[in-house]
Amino acid sequence: xxxxxxxxxxxxxIEDIDEDAEMDGLNPDEPLRxxxxxxxxxxxxIVMELRKRYKLQIPEEDYPELAxxxxxxxxxxxxxxxx
Amino acid sequence: xxDSHYSLIIIGGGLSGLAAGIRFARFGESVLILEKxxxxxxxxxxxxxxxxxxxxxxxxxxxxxxxxxxxxxLNRLFRQLNLSRKKFITHEQFSSRIxxxxxxxxxFSNDISLLKEEIAAKxxxxxxxxxxxxxxxxxxxxxxxKKWVSTRETLAGIITESLLIDMLLLPLMVYxxxxxxxxxxxxxxxxxxxxxxxxxxxxxxxxxxxLDMLVEKFRSLGGEVRYKSAVDSIVSDGKSITGVRLADQSxxxxxxxxSTVGTPGTEKLLNDRQQEIYxxxxxxxxxxxxxxxxxxxxxxxxxxxxxxxxxxxxxxxDYCRPTLPIxxxxxxxxxxxxxxxxxxxxxxxxxxxxxxxxxxWKNTTKDQYKQMKEKWGRESRRVTEEIxxxxxxxxxxxxxxxxxxxxxxxxxxxxxxxxxxLKIKDGKTAYNNLFIAGTDQGxxxxxxxxxxxxxxxxxxxxxxx
Numbered sequence: 285x286x287x288x289x290x291x292x293x294x295x296x297x298i299e300d301i302d303e304d305a306e307m308d309g310l311n312p313d314e315p316l317r318x319x320x321x322x323x324x325x326x327x328x329x330i331v332m333e334l335r336k337r338y339k340l341q342i343p344e345e346d347y348p349e350l351a352x353x354x355x356x357x358x359x360x361x362x363x364x365x366x367x
Numbered sequence: 368x369x370d371s372h373y374s375l376i377i378i379g380g381g382l383s384g385l386a387a388g389i390r391f392a393r394f395g396e397s398v399l400i401l402e403k404x405x406x407x408x409x410x411x412x413x414x415x416x417x418x419x420x421x422x423x424x425x426x427x428x429x430x431x432x433x434x435x436x437x438x439x440x441l442n443r444l445f446r447q448l449n450l451s452r453k454k455f456i457t458h459e460q461f462s463s464r465i466x467x468x469x470x471x472x473x474x475f476s477n478d479i480s481l482l483k484e485e486i487a488a489k490x491x492x493x494x495x496x497x498x499x500x501x502x503x504x505x506x507x508x509x510x511x512x513k514k515w516v517s518t519r520e521t522l523a524g525i526i527t528e529s530l531l532i533d534m535l536l537l538p539l540m541v542y543x544x545x546x547x548x549x550x551x552x553x554x555x556x557x558x559x560x561x562x563x564x565x566x567x568x569x570x571x572x573x574x575x576x577x578l579d580m581l582v583e584k585f586r587s588l589g590g591e592v593r594y595k596s597a598v599d600s601i602v603s604d605g606k607s608i609t610g611v612r613l614a615d616q617s618x619x620x621x622x623x624x625x626s627t628v629g630t631p632g633t634e635k636l637l638n639d640r641q642q643e644i645y646x647x648x649x650x651x652x653x654x655x656x657x658x659x660x661x662x663x664x665x666x667x668x669x670x671x672x673x674x675x676x677x678x679x680x681x682x683x684x685d686y687c688r689p690t691l692p693i694x695x696x697x698x699x700x701x702x703x704x705x706x707x708x709x710x711x712x713x714x715x716x717x718x719x720x721x722x723x724x725x726x727x728w729k730n731t732t733k734d735q736y737k738q739m740k741e742k743w744g745r746e747s748r749r750v751t752e753e754i755x756x757x758x759x760x761x762x763x764x765x766x767x768x769x770x771x772x773x774x775x776x777x778x779x780x781x782x783x784x785x786x787x788x789l790k791i792k793d794g795k796t797a798y799n800n801l802f803i804a805g806t807d808q809g810x811x812x813x814x815x816x817x818x819x820x821x822x823x824x825x826x827x828x829x830x831x832x
Contacts, residue, residue, distance in 0.1 A: 303451055304437070321437055325825075326446060332394045332829065 285364045290357050297333045301326055312353040334360075338367055372620045373399045373591075375828065376611060378598050378636075379627035379778070381409020382813055383805030385581040387625050387820030389448045392588035394829055399619070400590065401611070403597040403778060407578045409627070410777045410784060410806075411813055417764055419714070421656055422574045423776070424784070426675060426701040426718060427567035429542065430814040431459055431477050439565065441814050447821045450584060456571035458706035460674035463567065465534045467679050469754065473534055477566030486531070496526045504560065509553035512792040516552035533684040538562055538677045540686040541699055541720070543811035545648045545785035547687040554790075554809070561812060567674060569706045601626075601636045601801070608801045611636075623828050627805035627820070630787050631780045633796070645807075648783025649688040651770035653723040655744055658714050658764040667756040669700070670717070676700040678754055692728060693721040693743045695750040717758060719751050725770040725781040740767060785811060794823040802827045 285293070291312075298305050298320065305320050317327055330350065334340045340363060342350070349359035375391050377384045380402030391398045406412060411424040432439030434452045445452040462476040473489065475482040479501070487494040503525065522532045536550075539558040544550045550558075570577050582592060597614040601624065610620035626633040630645035669676060679697035698721040704711070721743075731739065744767055748759055770782030779786065790809035794802040802823050810819040 300449070302446060303453060304434075323438055323443065325443060329447075336394050 285361075285367050287357050287361060290360050290364055291353060293337075294330070294353060294356050294360075297330055298322075301329045301333070310353060315351045316353060316356075317351070338364060340364075370617050370619060372610075373397045374621070375399070375623045375625065375824075376401065376619060376621040377625045377627065377804075378611070378633075379409060379805065380404075380407040380592060380594070381627055381777075381805060381816070382411055382581075383808075383816040383820035384409070384625070384627040385578070385585060385820070386444070386448060386817035387627070387804050387824045388585045388590050388592075389581065389588060390821045390824040391828060392585055392590040393449060395824075398590045399621075400585070400592045401596045401598055401613070402592060402594050404776065405594050407582055407592070407594075408574060410773075410779065411574055412578070412776070413573065413575050416766055419658060419764060420573055420575060421766065422703075423768070425569075425574050425813070426699070426703060426720075427460060427569055427706075428814060429561040429565065429567060429812045431457070431566040431568040440561070440818060441565075444814055444818055444821065447825075448581075448584065448817075450580070457568045458571065458709045460567035461672055461705045461707065463538075463675040463677070464669075464673055465537055465677045466754065467530065467534055467684075468682060469678075469680065471530075471534075475563060475566075477568070479564055482563060490528055490531045493526055493528045493531050497531075500525050504556050504564075507553070507556045509556040510792075513553065518550045518552045518555040519548075521552050521555075530682070533679070536686070537679060537684050537697065538675075541677065541722075543785055543815075544686060545650060545783065545790075545806075546788040547649050548685060550686075551790075554811075557810070557815070561815065567706075569703070569709065571709075598636055600638050601633070603637065603798060603801075606799065608798050623800045623802070625802050625804050625820075625823060625828075627803075628778050629780060629805070630789065630791060630803060630807040632778060633801075633803065645787050645789055647781050648779075648785060648787050649725075649781070650686070650785060651688075651723050651725045651773060651782035652720050652784060653693045653728075653743065653747070653767060653769050655719045655747060655767040656765065657717045657719075657758070657762045659717065659758060659761045660763060661711060661713055661715050663761065664715065665756055665758060665761075667758075669755040670702060670758065672705070674702060674705045676754065680750065687722075689722050689724050691724065691743075692739050693723045693747060695721050695743075695747045698722070698747070698750075700751055700755060714763070717751075717755075719747050721747050723770050723782075725774075725783075728769045728771045728782075729774075736769075736771075740769065779806070794819075794827055 295307050331342050350356050374396035375398045377400045380400045388400045413422050430441045432441045459477050462474050465473045473485045486497050543558050599612045599614045602610045608624045612618050701718040704715040773782035786806035791803045792809050794808050804820045804823040805816050808819045
């Protein structure tokens, strides 16, 4: 997957988790949780959804890597390059 | 030899089982719900009589929250189940009343300020201590498992007027306390928040539409439900559960098992356990339903303006199993049509709930049972009419259910709607892959039991903290 494709997947997953999520004005470098007012359960659903879709096991110590949209893409790019 | 294998089997298609099923189906592998009856819902289900759909259990849903209150339990639940909160139309209560000795009243609504004003007016000496209580309830963490703490002792340390304590406790106990006399303070906090801070509402449709929506969601995620499938026993190798045997003797295997039939009920299914560890709940109820035509509705302020009345004729309120078949001295009168914006129909209902003694209803002949139903129904009606005014002459249909009916249709031992007084907050059992969800895990009410299902799947099976 390209960086743009990964970004689209993340946005799609968040929109599915939270019908109120306003993705248009999102700053890709700021934490997702603060901008979207996600709680820890919502955030973990992103991890669960990635696990389900791509059989990706993301260890708990890596969760900070998923903080912002850009950091998600950076973290997932090597893991999803063959998808 | 097992006939089929599932990653997760759930015993019971009530609200906690359905919620657990949806949550697991969303991220896990194969999942099967086994329901003893021909329809889902458990305690909160429905039946038909004379073309009326009658709901069981549901007076109102608690835990009201508008769609924008993102962190409220109701909205978190919807997100966890991937259900649209926007499409879920809700109607808030008018207001409800706690009525003692037929003249001392405290009204409350979904806005806590009404209850504060009422207490300031009727218990002026206690308003400061009530505000202290609000602070305690807001700051307390009821979800981390801890030792049992007496609510009555805690409240007595905050509020000096014991009548006010009894009045505040009546709705919270009757809508969710499995213990007699007292309740665990953590449970009190959960109930206080869900009734007084959040409040009552109804979905736009009946409980049937709500259940249909959940079953449809579960199936759309690949989940399977089997109705009329009573579990005969749980099969284990001593340490782990390997599967279940059904009443028709077919066997199913599973990696994990969730039981929503209560701890005593689960224990019964585990044939290898000799000792009974879990105490049976003592609190059960008789509920009478009256259907009346909306035209020529009486002018009674209660029938028109109130959603639920929690009454006690006595000065003191003691929540316990009565020594008579029912105790009409205290109870609940509910008007299920009295919610803002609910479309009017040609008929309206009055529902009366009184505490009841399971043993007296159980150990009786068929004829005596019928006579008891009539006699005590009359008594409960008489007390209700003293409070809300005459209504019985206009009733076109009536029905009632007793602790025995509840036990038969919901599988709750002794008809104890709130289950065993001993709750298993983390859902864990002596078996590493058997978990308890629903009533005996400890979260109550429709929203609570569904959150129980979700939380048990998250913590124990998907391993999310």
